[in-house]
Amino acid sequence: MGHAIAIALYLHLLGVAVWVGGMIFAHFCLRPALEDLSPQLRLPLIESVFGRFFNWVGAAVIVILLSGGFLLMQFGGERATWQLHAMAGLGVLMMLIFGHIRFAVFPRIRRAVQAQKWPDGARAVGTVRRLVVINLVLGLVTIGFAVLARGF
């Protein structure tokens, strides 16, 4: 395996670790721990945490896309299996869902926190939660396709 391919695969997996690991932490550790806090405390905290996490995911998405595109050029064309295309397709779908979370739903949380409209904020956080669950499941399935692409 050439150096460039090894580096691309390393960066690809690093991006996946940050994104999927972060979603597991947010959903299974952070969310239940904040459940009993009042909205006045919980929503500004969530806004602050999401703002930082989404920057990391944004960077991870760029790295995954560039490294994945590069890897696809190496393994693509004739040799690309349907599992590889499934990973790329699901990966793009996950990125679109993330884009919706970041640029459509998250600003609603920001505005609600600034205006102290807690019910609006709680509703938007509920939407993020559902979309993150979808992306988490897609992420786990995508990793499965990536492994199957090896030809087991």
Ligand code: HEM
């Ligand atoms: C934009 C989308 C993506 C493209 C174009 C893409 C493309 C690729 C390619 C070409 C490989 C190399 C396969 C090989 O070594 O035979 C790869 C590896 C891998 N990708 Fe992706 N990928 C994308 C998104 C994702 C996402 C979102 C995940 C996980 C959530 C993911 C998980 C993996 C894993 C775990 C591997 C390592 C597989 C292995 O070496 O056995 N990829 N990807």
